[in-house]
Amino acid sequence: MNKLEHFPPVVLNEDLLSHLETRLGPGVRLMGPWQTDGVFGYITISFEILQQAADAMDDPNVVAAVAHLNTNPNRTAKFVDLVETAGPALVERVIAAHMFSLAAPAKAAARAGT
Secondary structure (H helix, E strand, C coil): CCHHHHCCCEEEEHHHHHHHHHHHCHHHHHCCCEEECCCCEEEEECHHHHHHHHHHHCCHHHHHHHHHHCCCCCHHHHHHHHHHHHCHHHHHHHHHHHHHHHHHHHHHHHHHCC
16 A cells, blocks of 8 residues: 555545636546535545646645645645646646556556456
């Protein structure tokens, strides 16, 4: 188990996604997997994905802000603030890290099957 996996993810419900979508475009809906409890929809973004995205930005302020999310009980609100401050560049990095995490198991399975 990766040591980052035990940190709670950021959860963005439909209201937060709509807010971010208005400000930053529809890409915000691609930052994590879509989940539903049968009534409400939301996405979750793991701390590991957030850290990879922050590292890819090469901005020490973003890296520090993401590092502090894991200890903040208001991590979702702080993440929304961070995304609004960092803008589309952070959204793009989160999407890229998420997509890479989806592709990695498929590539490994394909190699194992050959």
